[in-house]
Amino acid sequence: MLETRKLTKQFGGLVAVKDVDFSLEHGKINAIIGPNGAGKSTFFNVVSGLYRPTSGQVIYKGKDISKLPANKVAELGIARTFQTTHLFEMATVFDNVVVGHRLRTQSNLLDSIFRTKRLKQEEEKCKEKALEVLKFVGLSKSVDRMVTNISQEEKKRVAFALALATDPEIVFLDEPTAGINPDETAELSQLMEKMAQQGITICLIEHKMQMIMKLAEKIMVLNYGEKIAEGTPDEINHNEEVIKAYLGGSASA
């Protein structure tokens, strides 16, 4: 349902993403891997609307969304997280997540000033949504804790919760387990599987190979902005070009 056609993003003379054709497996866990600087994050930023592609298209449910701003892309049901979680450290977990459902509400300034019925209903809706997604990611007990006081792994969960609060069909996760120990990585993997079971399509960028090979059903490999391989973990494992990209050209020479 989401695919890219000849997607290209250029920064001046640098081609960060080049002619990438890719489609997501619906309702499954997809992964994008590649060496540092391969253009993975740029690919995410283009698909989620933060960057405009230089050429090529992003097609979602048959419609070209490559010229839409990021907030419109989010409204269509495409959510994302960032490598650094960007949370507001001086507020509680709940306060951070409650704004996640804002895009599904209509209240404007006048509703806020006069505290209209609509505002109260929508605030209640946002609150329920926040508690629901926090429960889903396993943070029910930490709702009232300050974000500064929770662990890195919990912050990642809060970021997941925020993305889920937007009622997404697809979630893009940018290095969700960066800076996290192996045990916690396994727990986050379980959470991603749980999300996929709920029918949410997942696409993640990751460096931890073992984890990806176990978790993902479809993998795309980027190198210098170009797609060099695509397929199941097994296929990727035996792909010569991928081995070359990771181990250096001389390995196979």
Add this chain to the structure above:
Amino acid sequence: MAAIFSKRNVVIGLIVLAALFPYVARNDYYLHVLTLAFIWMIAVYGLNLLAGFTGYLSLAHAGFFAIGAYALGLLTVKAEMGFWPAFLLAPVITTGIGFLVGIIALRTKEHFFAIYTLCVGYIIYLVIDKWEGLTGGVRGLIGIPAPADIGPISLSTPIAQYYFVLTILLLVILVIYRIIHSLTGKTFIAIRNSEDLALSLGISTIKNKLLSFVLSTFFAGVAGALYASFIRFIGPDIGNLNITFDLLVYMIVGGIGTLSGPIVGTLLIVWLSQNLQFLQDYRMLIFGPLLTLIVIFSPRGIVGFIAGWFTNWKLRRKVNINQAQEQAEEV
């Protein structure tokens, strides 16, 4: 004990205190100073909404304050409009100009936004200073009427004006309180926190930043119009950068991004400068280090400092209670 100091009781207590002040002080000079401080507070609330809650530091704030003041002055003195229509129109004019400036200014971010608005503020000052045909230039505008009577209520005495300004201030605080504690305010805070994250949560950052900017100019306009009708003489100096920096100091000392910061900061600095008047310009020798210390040790000002201390105290108490319970259970 804690119940006596609940939020609601403190607020009611402060309002009663403010309402009784004229009868306690019985001194027109104090009344004048406090009325003026209330007017500054309204402007600081506008600045705080944008800089404190949305994360965009505008240095054109005194410019919009001056536009509000001059709009009221020109409408009443030159266009000979009645006070109340002029008083309603002045913030609208300020907001209109704010909207046009905002569309362009908000294409920039962070330092660039501050520098751009600094320039806009200075240009507004220059226009007021040099456009003698309209504004009277350095001679200023004199003979601005005081608020007209509302039916039998006269607003010409210092006490009446004090209550008039206090009423508007309370309304402004109520409106700001409701904005901050609603979805609109949460949207602003999300933008302050991270614009990229806000965008990917489906928030139109352009629309909401513009809303916050326009609101901040609206409050500057209200404060300016009140100032003009209270002092009844205005010169270009009210649009000067000094005023912007005064407002900034009130906001930062009180607590940027806090709800009661503008009250605390404005009262404290106005009180200090009144008491240190014998030092003349050497007062700055006290304000400078004070500001530096606050920025280093308590970036969220006095209110932020106290709030942080209070949260820690509550947490510690909670932990103690939990420990006590656990011990009791073990026994």
